[in-house]
Amino acid sequence: MTNFAILTKATARLTMGAALAAGLSAISMTAAFAQDVTLRGASMFDDNHAFTKTMRKFAELVGENYSGSVEFDLRLNGELGVEKDYVNFLQQGVAIDYTIMAPSNMAKFAPAIPLMDMPFLFRDLDHWNKVLASDAFGPLEAELEQNADIKIIGYTGGGVRNLVSSEPIANLADLAGHKMRVMGAPIQAQTFSALTAAPSAIAYNEVYNAIQSGVISGFENEAASIQNLKFYEVAPHITLTKHTITVRPIVMSGKTFRKLPEDLQAAVLKAGKEAGAFGRELESREDGLKLQEMLDAGQIQVQEFEGREKLLEMVVPVQDAFAADIEATDLLANVRGM
Numbered sequence: 230m231t232n233f234a235i236l237t238k239a240t241a242r243l244t245m246g247a248a249l250a251a252g253l254s255a256i257s258m259t260a261a262f263a264q265d266v267t268l269r270g271a272s273m274f275d276d277n278h279a280f281t282k283t284m285r286k287f288a289e290l291v292g293e294n295y296s297g298s299v300e301f302d303l304r305l306n307g308e309l310g311v312e313k314d315y316v317n318f319l320q321q322g323v324a325i326d327y328t329i330m331a332p333s334n335m336a337k338f339a340p341a342i343p344l345m346d347m348p349f350l351f352r353d354l355d356h357w358n359k360v361l362a363s364d365a366f367g368p369l370e371a372e373l374e375q376n377a378d379i380k381i382i383g384y385t386g387g388g389v390r391n392l393v394s395s396e397p398i399a400n401l402a403d404l405a406g407h408k409m410r411v412m413g414a415p416i417q418a419q420t421f422s423a424l425t426a427a428p429s430a431i432a433y434n435e436v437y438n439a440i441q442s443g444v445i446s447g448f449e450n451e452a453a454s455i456q457n458l459k460f461y462e463v464a465p466h467i468t469l470t471k472h473t474i475t476v477r478p479i480v481m482s483g484k485t486f487r488k489l490p491e492d493l494q495a496a497v498l499k500a501g502k503e504a505g506a507f508g509r510e511l512e513s514r515e516d517g518l519k520l521q522e523m524l525d526a527g528q529i530q531v532q533e534f535e536g537r538e539k540l541l542e543m544v545v546p547v548q549d550a551f552a553a554d555i556e557a558t559d560l561l562a563n564v565r566g567m
């Protein structure tokens with residue numbers, strides 16, 4: 230199969246998903262007070278991706294902790310769209326009940342939440358673990374719940390985001406003017422602008438095509454997703470900027486959550502927390518292995534970024550200004566100090 234055929238299939242899957250989901254008006258839960266409940270989830274990936282495995286684990290754990298009847302209807306491969314669609318559905322309480330979502334894809338409703346996946350926030354995996362084991366992000370969760378009626382029930386993630394490009398990027402000189410896609414939250418574009426790149430916010434399901442047609446020269450992503458969606462076909466050069474260790478909330482629509490019986494709510498909260506721990510261990514363990522698999526298969530070329538420390542210096546003022554803007558200066562200081 231040619232790359233073009235793969236692209237056509239994958240893009241059609243992701244693009245049609247939004248339209249399909251918008252047409253689904255039936256609430257996923259059979260009835261608020263009935264015994265049988267069906268919860269619909271969504272994943273942009275197939276069964277091999279850590280997000281999908283984490284959502285399968287979530288379903289299994291809810292089943293173990295709840296004596297009533299509950300079914301899970303997890304739609305894969307972007308059948309229901311991409312994260313920027315999911316956030317609308319969750320906020321409105323239609324089409325899906327739960328998913329895993331990048332904080333930067335929820336900025337539209339909760340401007341402060343992208344602080345969680347701001348580039349260069351975490352020093353290393355230990356720091357990331359420490360922050361996620363604390364309640365440092367509590368105020369951001371509260372804002373999301375209040376503004377968007379979306380509830381964070383656990384945290385997964387653990388992938389390391391790097392530059393992914395059609396041409397090699399070795400240093401700051403190569404990065405200057407580099408046309409790259411970033412997620413929709415303003416802090417993402419601000420960060421990469423400060424690093425002298427030329428970022429633009431493009432929907433995830435348009436990235437492959439935009440690189441293939443030369444509209445952009447690359448983007449940034451973690452190994453699990455590069456491999457799952459075959460981005461290496463159009464962008465085989467990985468530069469190890471290691472700028473983000475992902476934080477990916479497992480989220481549920483507040484409208485769904487409130488309709489669940491109390492014992493099911495308790496099971497969902499417990500399972501969300503435990504599935505998050507499962508997913509964090511899985512993705513952080515697999516991250517390097519997946520890079521190696523792609524390298525061994527001749528799908529990617531990997532290089533270090535010369536002078537990575539300089540990037541850290543360049544983004545600090547952007548981070549400080551963002552935190553001041555969302556009145557989270559203390560929160561940022563607390564995270565940095567952990």
Ligand code: X1X
Pocket residue numbers: 312329330331334412433449450451454475477
């Ligand atoms: O860059 C994106 O929009 C996506 O990248 C990966 O697939 C995931 O981290 C996903 O959550 C989303 O952020």
